[in-house]
Amino acid sequence: MNVYNGIVSPETFLGQIITSDGDFGFQLTEEIQGPIILRTQLGQDSYVRTISIPAADTSGLIMRSHPKDQPYDLRLHMEEINSGFFKWNLYAIKGVSIVDGPEGKGSFTSAEKDFVEAIFRENLGCYTGNHSTIQNLRIEKDDNDPSDYAGKGQDNWIFITRDTTMTLGGLASTKYDDNGNIYKSVISLRDSPTSYATSHEQGHSFVAPISHAQTLPGTVTIMRGDVQSQLNSPGPADCEARTVLYEDTYTAGSSYDDVLGTEFNEIISGIPGITIIQ
Numbered sequence: 353m354n355v356y357n358g359i360v361s362p363e364t365f366l367g368q369i370i371t372s373d374g375d376f377g378f379q380l381t382e383e384i385q386g387p388i389i390l391r392t393q394l395g396q397d398s399y400v401r402t403i404s405i406p407a408a409d410t411s412g413l414i415m416r417s418h419p420k421d422q423p424y425d426l427r428l429h430m431e432e433i434n435s436g437f438f439k440w441n442l443y444a445i446k447g448v449s450i451v452d453g454p455e456g457k458g459s460f461t462s463a464e465k466d467f468v469e470a471i472f473r474e475n476l477g478c479y480t481g482n483h484s485t486i487q488n489l490r491i492e493k494d495d496n497d498p499s500d501y502a503g504k505g506q507d508n509w510i511f512i513t514r515d516t517t518m519t520l521g522g523l524a525s526t527k528y529d530d531n532g533n534i535y536k537s538v539i540s541l542r543d544s545p546t547s548y549a550t551s552h553e554q555g556h557s558f559v560a561p562i563s564h565a566q567t568l569p570g571t572v573t574i575m576r577g578d579v580q581s582q583l584n585s586p587g588p589a590d591c592e593a594r595t596v597l598y599e600d601t602y603t604a605g606s607s608y609d610d611v612l613g614t615e616f617n618e619i620i621s622g623i624p625g626i627t628i629i630q
């Protein structure tokens with residue numbers, strides 16, 4: 353791990369910690385103003401993690417660096433689907449409401465609602481890692497009054513609704529705040545729900561709120577937008593994206609340089625002449 357003092361530019365290199373057991377400790381030998389920048393990597397096969405903390409006594413700090421063992425470019429994929437590192441606060445989600453479309457735009461049969469719920473619940477394993485907070489996620493299917501589903505007081509809800517008037521087969525509209533926290537999602541399905549359409553739009557809500565996968569093939573992600581994936585449920589790249597996004601120590605709105613960095617020895621703003629031995 354490399355330690356820098358980051359209040360001025362360029363940053364000052366303060367030291368390096370090398371451990372084999374994962375524990376680390378560092379004592380400053382000079383007084384600094386901070387913040388302190390810490391950078392770590394678990395060997396060459398991991399992404400580089402960088403964080404910034406105030407210059408103060410700190411303990412219990414956890415830094416995780418994501419393994420780089422995928423047979424594809426995970427960072428590129430994630431920058432395509434979620435450029436802003438937008439994520440739900442999984443501790444805040446209140447539930448899912450499967451409701452009929454507004455203003456006569458269509459409705460689900462009771463069997464269709466059951467189908468959507470089953471697919472949605474099944475996919476929570478991939479999209480949230482069955483996070484403890486959503487294991488008993490509330491899913492309402494008896495709310496046939498969608499009149500205010502887009503109104504106030506509905507934050508931290510996911511709505512799934514029918515819209516037979518759309519050109520697209522499915523649409524997901526996701527709202528997030530200035531810090532990158534997703535706080536609302538409205539999924540619209542045009543046709544009688546399929547596993548593909550439900551899983552794809554659910555993917556927009558949890559891992560791909562900004563765009564579609566462009567590089568990876570439809571054999572590993574259901575988030576292609578140009579062609580329908582061969583998959584009918586989320587693929588390995590979709591679940592891998594979740595393991596990055598919903599890692600609790602990675603905050604919403606993070607920079608990919610900080611969570612999936614690729615250059616351990618790159619000084620943040622550059623100090624020529626320093627060689628760091630990794």
Ligand SMILES: [Zn+2]
Pocket residue numbers: 552556564576577
């Ligand atoms: Zn899409």
